[in-house]
Amino acid sequence: MTLALSNESATRSTRKSGDGRAWSADRIVVHALLIFFVLLAIGPILIVVLNSFKLTPAIFGGPFDLPTAKTFSVDGYLRVFTRGNFLLNYQNSLIVTVVTIALTIVTATLAAYGLVEYKLGIAPVLGGLFIVGIMLPIRLGTVPILQIMISWNLVDTLSALILVYTAMSIPIAVTLMVAYFRTVPTELKEAARIDGAGEFRTFLIALPVVKPGLAAVATLTMLPVWNDLWFPLVLAPSKSNQTVTLGVQQFVGQFLNDYPALLAALTLGVVPLVVLYIIFSRQFIKGLSQGVGK
Amino acid sequence: MIRPTTARISLALFVLPALTIYIAFAVLPLALSILMSFFSTKDTAGRVFVGLQNYYYLFTHPVTSARFWNALLNNIEYFAIHLIVEVPIGLLLAGLLTSGLLRRSEGIYRTLLFIPATLSVVIVGFIWRLIINPLWGFVHFPLLGNEMTALPVISLMSVWQYVGIPMIFLYSALLAVPEDIVEAARIDGASNWRIFWGIKFPLIAPQFGLIVILTYIWTFNGFDLIFALNGSAPGPNYSTDILGTLFYRTFFGSSGQVADIDLGATVATVIFTIILVVTAVYFWLVQRRLKTYQI
Numbered sequence: 098m099t100l101a102l103s104n105e106s107a108t109r110s111t112r113k114s115g116d117g118r119a120w121s122a123d124r125i126v127v128h129a130l131l132i133f134f135v136l137l138a139i140g141p142i143l144i145v146v147l148n149s150f151k152l153t154p155a156i157f158g159g160p161f162d163l164p165t166a167k168t169f170s171v172d173g174y175l176r177v178f179t180r181g182n183f184l185l186n187y188q189n190s191l192i193v194t195v196v197t198i199a200l201t202i203v204t205a206t207l208a209a210y211g212l213v214e215y216k217l218g219i220a221p222v223l224g225g226l227f228i229v230g231i232m233l234p235i236r237l238g239t240v241p242i243l244q245i246m247i248s249w250n251l252v253d254t255l256s257a258l259i260l261v262y263t264a265m266s267i268p269i270a271v272t273l274m275v276a277y278f279r280t281v282p283t284e285l286k287e288a289a290r291i292d293g294a295g296e297f298r299t300f301l302i303a304l305p306v307v308k309p310g311l312a313a314v315a316t317l318t319m320l321p322v323w324n325d326l327w328f329p330l331v332l333a334p335s336k337s338n339q340t341v342t343l344g345v346q347q348f349v350g351q352f353l354n355d356y357p358a359l360l361a362a363l364t365l366g367v368v369p370l371v372v373l374y375i376i377f378s379r380q381f382i383k384g385l386s387q388g389v390g391k
Numbered sequence: 392m393i394r395p396t397t398a399r400i401s402l403a404l405f406v407l408p409a410l411t412i413y414i415a416f417a418v419l420p421l422a423l424s425i426l427m428s429f430f431s432t433k434d435t436a437g438r439v440f441v442g443l444q445n446y447y448y449l450f451t452h453p454v455t456s457a458r459f460w461n462a463l464l465n466n467i468e469y470f471a472i473h474l475i476v477e478v479p480i481g482l483l484l485a486g487l488l489t490s491g492l493l494r495r496s497e498g499i500y501r502t503l504l505f506i507p508a509t510l511s512v513v514i515v516g517f518i519w520r521l522i523i524n525p526l527w528g529f530v531h532f533p534l535l536g537n538e539m540t541a542l543p544v545i546s547l548m549s550v551w552q553y554v555g556i557p558m559i560f561l562y563s564a565l566l567a568v569p570e571d572i573v574e575a576a577r578i579d580g581a582s583n584w585r586i587f588w589g590i591k592f593p594l595i596a597p598q599f600g601l602i603v604i605l606t607y608i609w610t611f612n613g614f615d616l617i618f619a620l621n622g623s624a625p626g627p628n629y630s631t632d633i634l635g636t637l638f639y640r641t642f643f644g645s646s647g648q649v650a651d652i653d654l655g656a657t658v659a660t661v662i663f664t665i666i667l668v669v670t671a672v673y674f675w676l677v678q679r680r681l682k683t684y685q686i
Contacts, residue, residue, distance in 0.1 A: 123583055124492045131487055131496075134480075135503045137551070142506065145518050157527060204409035211405025215398040223406055230417060232605075234612045234666060236635070237659040238420025240427060240642050240652055245420070264416035267409050290393075296401045324511035326615040331643065342511045346619050349517050359521060366514045374509040378502045382559055 142367060149173055149360035156356050173357030174365075177348070180358075182336060183365060186344035189333075190323055193258050193340060198318050200259065201266040202311055208267075209274030210300050214286070224275060230268030235261070236327055246332060257332045258340075262325070266318040273317070277310030278303070309380070316381040323370065341366055421663065427656035445657040459658070461629055462637040463665075465542055469633055470610040472546035473553075478606060480550075481557025482599065486587050488558075489565040491573070501562065508555035512615035519548045520620060535620065538630040545631055549616050553609075557602045564598035565591055597678065604673045611666050614639065624648070634662045 147163065148156045155168035162168070177183055208227070212220050242261060243252070251257040281303045289299045329343040339347070345366045352358045374381060393401075431441045450456050484504060488497055507515065523530045523544070534544045568591050576586050592599070614635030617625050623645040625631040640648055642655020 121492075123490075127487050127490055127492045128496070131484070131493075131500045131504075134484060135500060138504050138507050138555075141518050141522055141551075142510075144522065160527065160529070200412075204412060208406045208409035211402045215393070215402040215405075217398060217402055220402065223410065226418075227409075227413070230413060232608055232670065233417060233421065234608065234663065235417045235421070236612060236614070237638070237663050238417065238424050239638075240656045240659060241420035241423035242416065245416075260412065261416050264412050267413045268417075271409060296393075296397065300405070320509055324513075326511070326513050326619060327639075330618075331639075342513050345511070345517070346513045356521070356527075359517070363514055363517055363521075367510055367518075370509050370511075371506055374506065375502060378505070379498075382501065382505070382563075 142371075145360050146364050146367070149357065149364040151357070153356055156360070170357065171361075173355075173359075173361035176352075176355065176358040177361045177365065180352075181348045181362065182339065182344060183341075183362075185337065186339050186341045189255060189338060190340040190342070193255050193262065194319055194322050196255075196259050197262040197266060197322050198315050200263045201270050201318050202314055204263070205267050205270035205314065206274050206304070206307070206311065207300070208271050209278050210303065212271070212275055213278040213281075214300075224271075227268045227271040231272060233268070235265050239327070239331055243331060253333050253335050253338055255333060255338055258328055261328055261332065262318075262322045266314075266322070269317060270314045273314055274307065274310050277307040281306045309383075312377075312380045313383055316377050319373075320370070424656045424659045425663070427653065428660040431653050433653070445653050446661075449654060449657050449661070455654075458629065458632065458637060459661075462632045462634050465631065466611055466613070466633040468542060469546050469549075469613060470607055472543060473550055473606050473610050474603065476547065477550040477554050478557050478599075478603060480554050481602070482561055484554070484558040485561035485565055486591070488562050489568075489591075490583055490587075492583070501559070505555035505559060507552045510552065512549075512552065513619040515548060515552045516545075516616050516619040519551070536627060538627050541621075541627060542631045545617060545620060549610075549613070552616075557606070560602050561595060561598060564595040568594050600673075600678055604670055604678075607669060607673075608666055611662065634658070634665075638662060 144160060148160060150164045150171065151168045152170045152172070155162065155164070164170075212224050246252045246257045251260075285306070286299050286303055289302045294302065323340075324342055325340075326342050326346060329338075329340045333339070334343070345362055348362050349359060352362075428445055429440060429442060430438050431444065432438055448455065449459055487493075488501055493500070520535065521527060523534050525531055525533055532540075534540045572590060573586055576590055581589065611634060613633055617631055617633060617636050618639065621631050621636075623636060623640045623643070624647060625633075625636050638655065638658045641651055641658050644650030
């Protein structure tokens with residue numbers, strides 16, 4: 098496992114001294130291509146956000162125009178909030194995501210520490226079992242999952258989603274945390290044990306060293322859970338338990354021709370995650386590249 | 392230092408919570424799903440072992456098998472479009488970001504290019520459906536309403552969303568390529584193009600192979616985008632039906648179809664086998680031969 102991004106700053110400094118500072122043809126081509134792809138990536142999102150603040154005729158008349166005093170309107174948002182269940186959907190998504198992240202971090206951190214610390218014959222086998230899980234298509238077990246949830250009376254509860262998402266997130270979280278725990282110096286743990294700390298106290302003492310790993314796991318767990326449509330659809334479809342993703346899906350089905358409301362609903366679905374992502378993008382990309390990069 | 396008994400008990404206590412949840416809600420359901428595909432629950436006597444009967448039905452029943460082969464072929468097309476569009480563009484972007492020609496802008500480009508991958512598939516589907524709706528006037532042809540264009544167009548929406556994943560993956564692989572090798576080639580007068588294909592790409596070939604197989608796994612697990620846009624019987628005339636939507640429709644039912652748990656488990660097992668066999672063959676035949684350079 099290579100901590101690829103830790104090389105980044107070192108790489109940068111050598112690069113700066115390397116190439117000339119002039120705008121060579123190569124540099125212009127590289128920037129032009131990247132700008133083209135950036136526009137392709139965020140253009141459609143911007144069009145949706147922009148037009149969500151306009152009146153219907155302005156949406157169709159000039160989709161690229163900024164909203165003016167005459168065309169500005171938040172009617173779409175008002176309709177989303179009065180007819181949809183957005184606040185409730187947000188609350189559900191938030192509960193599911195936060196509890197899943199917390200459960201994943203606690204269980205995966207414990208497991209990873211155990212796997213690294215106690216070098217018994219079975220440890221690599223267990224580690225391998227978790228690694229396999231990264232590629233395991235958990236959705237294909239939906240039929241038995243649904244039956245388990247029915248027999249436990251968990252159908253149409255957020256708990257059902259939390260359990261499945263935690264199971265889905267644990268493999269990559271454990272694998273990632275194993276890599277982080279390998280970097281904890283043995284002396285630290287030995288010193289703790291000599292001071293009379295038990296195994297759990299020793300774990301707590303090692304914990305601060307792997308803090309960046311916890312952040313990476315959190316950011317990595319968040320997206321697939323927040324964005325999933327399959328399990329909310331199967332396990333928690335009722336109005337009171339809908340997550341944002343399912344809520345948007347159902348809302349759009351009902352208001353097919355109300356463009357301002359549709360655009361507003363989509364904007365509400367997009368903006369929180371994009372803002373969170375931009376704030377945490379460094380950690381996120383670090384986590385992602387380490388998670389898949391082995 | 393640690394006594395063997397202490398080690399054994401501690402390992403069990405530390406690993407057990409994660410292992411229990413993982414086994415109970417991921418491993419066990421998959422195993423049970425395979426088991427269920429050999430049983431029938433339609434008999435009044437309860438669960439009856441029927442051997443390969445469910446599979447026989449899936450592959451020979453005129454309507455059901457036609458739907459299955461249609462979904463499989465569509466899924467292959469869905470994967471192929473990702474393979475020939477998403478992976479190369481991801482590689483191109485990763486190569487551009489690590490070309491050594493960018494300075495502070497590298498991080499900005501990287502962040503912006505990855506934004507679509509953070510969105511919900513449902514939202515991506517609707518954004519594009521609004522934009523390409525002839526009603527809005529950007530496009531004058533009902534791309535999603537035509538049997539020929541619907542699946543390629545939906546595939547490209549998915550490519551648009553996920554191109555950031557191979558990009559970031561290959562980007563972090565390229566960052567690990569030691570700068571001194573690249574620098575040496577540059578001093579010898581090699582062009583950026585030659586440095587990329589002659590030095591960098593061979594070094595990241597294993598990661599490139601891995602992203603291809605991951606794309607295969609992800610596309611054969613596809614469901615959300617197509618369901619969000621076209622529902623559980625994805626039209627027009629099942630032209631956008633893939634294995635994920637077929638699986639959902641089979642075990643959950645839809646307007647034109649009764650739910651069938653047994654057949655659902657069978658479809659799930661077939662999909663699992665399709666994914667597993669190709670992945671295993673890939674790791675045995677290809678990944679082992681790709682040289683991993685110690686860098």
